[in-house]
Amino acid sequence: MKFQLSWLKEYLDTDASVDEIATTLNAIGIEVEGIENAAAALASFRIARVIEAVQHPNADRLRQLRVDLGDGREYSVVCGAPNARTGLVGVAALPGDYIPGTDVTLKVGEIRGVKSEAMMLSKREMGLGDDHSGIVELPEDAAIGSRYVDYAGLDDPILEIKVTPNRGDALAIRGVARDLAAAGLGTLKPWSAPKIASVYETPLRWQIEDPRACTWVVGRAIRGVKNGPSPQWLQDRLTGIGLRPISALVDVTNWFTFALGRPLHVFDVAKVKGSTLSMRMARAGEELHGLNGKTYALTDEDGIIADAAGPEALGGILGGEPSGCDETTTEVFIECALFDPVRIALSGRRHNIFTDARARNERGLDQAMLPAALDAATAMIVELCGGEPSTVSEAGSEPLWRREATLRLPRLAELGGLMLPPHEAEGRLERLGFTVTARGADRLTVAVPPWRNDIAAHIVLDQDPRLDPERARVAAEGCAAVEAECDLIEEVLRLGGLDAVPSVSLPVASPVPLPSLEPKQVRAVLARRVLAARGMQDSVTYGFLETRIAAMFGETPEALHLENPIASDLDQMRPTPLASLAMAAARNAARGFADVALSEVGGGYRDTSPAGQLAIACGLRAGSSPANWASPARPLDALDAKGDVLAVLEALGVPMAALQVTADAPGHYHPGRSGVLRQGPKVVLAQFGQLHPGLCAALDVPAGAVGFEIFLDAIPEPKRRKKSAPELSAFQPVRRDFAFLVDADAPADKLLRAVSAVERTLITEVVLFDRYAGDRLPEGKVSLAVQVTLQPRDKTLTDAEIEVVAARIVAAAAKAVGATLRG
Amino acid sequence: MTDDLSALAASTEAELAAAADLRALDAIRVGVLGKSGALTALLKGLGAIPAEQRKERGAAVNALKTRLEAAIEARRAVLDAAALDARLAAEKLDMTLPPRPTAPGGTGGIHPINRTIEELTAIFGAMGFRVVEGPDIEGDWYNFAALNIPDHHPARQDQDTFYLPGMVDGRRTVLRTQTSPLQIRTMIGQEPPIRIIAPGRTYRSDHDATHSPMFHQVEGLVIDRGITLGHLKGCLTDFLRAFFGIATLPVRFRSSYFPFTEPSMEVDIGWNRKTGELGAGTDWLEILGSGMVHPRVLANCGLDAREWQGFAFGMGIERITMLKHGMADLRPFFEADTRWLSHYGTSPLQTPSLHEGV
DSSP, rough: EEHHHHHTTTTTEEEOOOHHHHHEEEEHTOEEEEEEOOGGGGGOOOEEEEEEEEOOOOTOOOEEEEEOSSSSSEEEEEETTTTTOTTTTTEEEEOOOHHHHHHHHHHHEEEETEOOOEEEOTTTTTOOOOOOOOEEEETSSSSSTSBBBHHHOOOEEEEEEOOOOOGGSSSSSSHHHHHHHTTTTEOOOOOOOOOOOOOHHHHHHOSHHHHHHHOOOEHHHHSSSSOOOOOOHHHHHHHHHOOOOHHHHHHHHHHHHHHSSSOOOEEEESSSSSEEEEEEEOOOTOOOTTSOEEEEOOOOTTTTEEEEEEEEEEEEEESSSSSOTTTTOOOOEEEEEEEHHHHHHHHHHHHTOOOOHHHHHTOOOOSSSSHHHHHHHHHHHHHHOOOOOOOEEEEOOOOOOOOOEEEEHHHHHHHOOOOHHHHHHHHHHHHOOOEEEEESSEEEEEOOTTTTTTTOOOOOOOOTTTSSSSHHHHHHHHHHHHHHHHHHHHHHHHHHHHHGSSSOOEEEEEESSOOOOOOHHHHHHHHHHHHTTTTEEOOOSSSOHHHHHHHSSSSOOOBBHHHHHHHSSSSSOOOHHEEEEEEEEHHHTTOOOOOOOEEEEEEEEEESSSSEEEEEEEEEESBBBBBOSSSSBBOOOOOHHHHHHHHHHHHTOOOGEEEEESSSTTTEEEEEEEEEEEEEEEEEEEEEEEEHHHHHHHTTTTTTTTEEEEEESSSOOOOOOOOOOOOOOSSOEEEEEEEEETTTTTTTHHHHHHHHTOOOOTEEEEEEEEEEETTSSOTTTEEEEEEEOOSSSSSSOOOOHHHHHHHHHHHHHHHHHOOOOOO | HHHHHHHHHHHHHHHHHOSSSSSHHHHHHHHHHSOOHHHHHHHGGGSSSSSHHHHHHHHHHHHHHHHHHHHHHHHHHHHHHHHHHHHHHHHHOOOSOOOOOOTSOOOOBBHHHHHHHHHHHHHHHHTTOOOOOOOOOEEHHHHTTGGGGTTOOOOOHHSSOOOEEEETEEEEEEESSSSSHHHHHHHHHSSSEEEEEEEEEEOOOOOTBBOEEEEEEEEEEESSSOHHHHHHHHHHHHHHHHHOOOOOEEEEEEEEEEETTEEEEEEEEEOOTTOOOOOOOEEEEEEEEEEEEEHHHHTTTOOTTTTTTTEEEEEHHHHHHHHHHHHOOGGGGGGGOOHHHHHBBBOOOOOOOOOOOO
16 A cells, blocks of 8 residues: 555654654554655755846857856856746756756756856656646745755655555554554544534435345435546545546545545445345346446355345445446445455455455454544535535444453563563553553553454464364363453554564573484485485476376376466476476476486375375486596496485485395386386385386487486384494405306396305305306306305315305306306 | 726626616626626635635625625616606606596585575574474365464465365365465474474465465474563574574564464565675565464464463575575576586585584
8 A cells, every 4th residue: 555645644743754654664564665755856956036037149049047046146047948037936956966857967068158057947857747848937936945846745755555464454544644653653633524414315225135245334425516526636645646536526435445444435326226225145147347347247145235226336345337426426325334354355356356445345444433434525525526415324233343352461571572661551552542441450451442353353263173172172262361462462562663572592402402303304305415426416396297297107186186277287296206307307408408417305296195295206317427538428227227226225224135126117117127126025115217218209308318216205214223243354255256147137136146145144245247248158148247255254264165155156046047157 | 806806896887887777787697696697606716716815815705796786786776766767657647637427427416495494404403493394285274274364364365375176174175385384283293392393395376586386485383381572583583693694684573464473573684685795784675474373373273372372483495595695586496407406506415514504
């Protein structure tokens, strides 16, 4: 909401500067979003008098002036304006001044041999309009030498504030003034409505057909009005705050909306069908032709104002075009009503209507001021448009708004952290309009003013249905006991500014805190670090993506399809972050960076339950290992992805020896070059492999890209067991190499496990150090070369003992995968 | 020394001086001291010399032998050193060569968002906060209703919510618009005292230079007996100064409104709007929202507001990250552009800790 400083000062008696006002508003909870001051650019221009104007000696169209700027000297000015003449009082700029209309900074000049030491300004040169027919002419009594902005009343900054949803009363300039006064920045001027003498019987009557539509309404007609443009002062008020003046009758309603936070509506009596205005709920099929030119299909949840012809207004939100006032209106009927804020909010949202009336009605209005506002509006219309007022029609009744709240003064410190003398707290509340009804040694009971619907409000809870009923009851009782007090504490504290509350560092139970992360939370952090240490770039991508792409990576259940996506390619919760990384790889490739190593630890979604939202550590590598001078580049393959997975699993404390690899990775992987890492037959810890070539082609992911997904939730928490002491044998280990010939499709892992199992206490390491496939081998065979480390514990092994073990290794290899020793 | 001995000494020493390598040296040694060497022959010939001359002759030959052996060893040392020099010279490598890459993919790094979350965890951890996490797909009750934001509340319009079909606990399913549901989940899940932060992903239907449909927040909640607004101010001031590394960072608390706190306040830090320098200048920058937990929120979670009170806060992780590192644009955060990632990623070995600095 915007308002001029001068408008504020109609309600606030203060000497405070606009900066002080802005600082205070910010401190007390009314955020100032901006201050505009049109006068800032004109501040240096002064009122000047032309002492004498004579023809320029060397130019037909110019005049040579002697000008008095009130500083005791004369200025020589060359001026081309046709109205420059002796005795004229106008506005002058001096060298160094910026001329906004022409975007130049004035310098001392010499024009055709005559010095020009100042400039007489036109309106256009001051940026105040298009008038360039001549220099500004002011009345002769304007004080020479004074600032033009002061003389013209232009020095009127406009403040723009953001009012929080709880403060309907602050969506009124007088409400803002009240808060400022309460904060000690001046005095709130009293306001009261004039008495209106009715001269005829109202032609329209209110009827509340359905109390859901309205609870209290008053109205009155004025006949013999002449509607036209409103006076300049009112137009200036409205244009200054960004409103378009329409006509006097409409402008009056806007004035009330902003000045007092009291939206009104005016009907043209001649256009209303019948003599009853009814507050009722709309019926299915009814429409409203709004004053904004749009037509709305109403629902039976919308409260309306209807005449015999049907809906004439969406009550409290938008007036209707058919019964609106225009320049032909001669008899007007003023509506001043209270609506249910919840219904206003829901209707406004349903029809997507944002009006100043809605903004106020949905926050809640002053519950008592309806008759006074109606009288004040009547007086203003009579003043601006003439005419005579009718009697008042009223329906419903003033709501039961009176309520009290009690503040236990020590609670200011106990909750608010600030000790305040009781009289200070009391003074702040009273300046806000609260009245003290009881005063105890350490407590204060106040009556809440009718405009503060947010204080000691009716409490609506939405308690956890799983709560034990007794616990829920006690908790509800606790809320009822303290909520109104919290409201008052907030009021008292904010008016003094929260900077007044001393900061206290949070006391800690121990200077050495317990870990903030649980072991299972550390998994994500560690996974991220391990992958980054392996050269991957940790990424963060959106949790949703295009359904078509999501479907390439897993299930896309309807339950995970957004009802209102922001874009059609962001409409499905992703099954795995790998999908997002694949798209990122494609984007990078399109920019010329095909070789990427991206990782993300993020959500993959199976269903909407918390357990169905998985934390998955994913990675994608595309391209080759980097070429360097010592070794050529090597295309990445699925085993690079496996390496990433194993590094993470090992860091997370997974027992590596027990891992099994199966070949049943899901469809987004290459069926022959992918695997699933399992702990036991059921628990899937990870899957990895080359991405399916079809998928890469469809998404423009570089061919041959590999990826992996580690399911962090499936990883068991590492057992925090003390390690046993290491065996540091005094005897040297013995290493023996074996080259086995096996079928090409025999799993290497099976061979290695068989060899390891031969004598677990003796064999400490089995390494596959070569794999050879080629012409020198029989068809369908490969050679797997294995180095076995034997670690004796209590004596050096004899050759004979070594031979025995070697023979058993060969036998085990033969049994496991049909391996034969290569000759 | 007789002439023949002198001649042998001179010739041998001349040969040694001329010996260019160890092989030549060895040949000289064999020629003099070997089985059929010249000096060996002299030693063998001593027996044929008359006894009265033998002693003198023997001493002279032995002295020569010692002298020549020393000369050979001296020459050997010289030649050894030269051979080593030559070998080292031949072994020279170009030390301007880049080292072989150790990791399969080059240099990786941690995303700035995750880095900030680790920093937050370190700082709040020192104040005794635990980290809690919760689902991105939430029920309306957790995201709104329990937080005193009923369906008609104007605050709902500030948070353009994404909806999913179906219900969670009988309420509409939403993508959480804030991390505040973790306040609710924590208060339901444990008894006070509570001291938690909840960093995580949040979603709102908003997309421009300063808004992303997915972003991150960190929620904080402290519930205890006797927690006051003074503690809120102290805790957040301590955090902001530690996070930005500016011990004198100006922090301002402005009264405001949130449905789930009362009193509520926005928190600003001092900066220079023109240069972007934090802690300097006379401008204020809004950085987070906070307040004392609303009695209705406590009651909705089964806590008695007469016994328990505390504060909550929420801040945008992207915002504080951008401010700390002087980053201008939000959009690249989620694009996984490898150039941006390598520019802003931090080393996984530089983990944030209070003793090394965050």
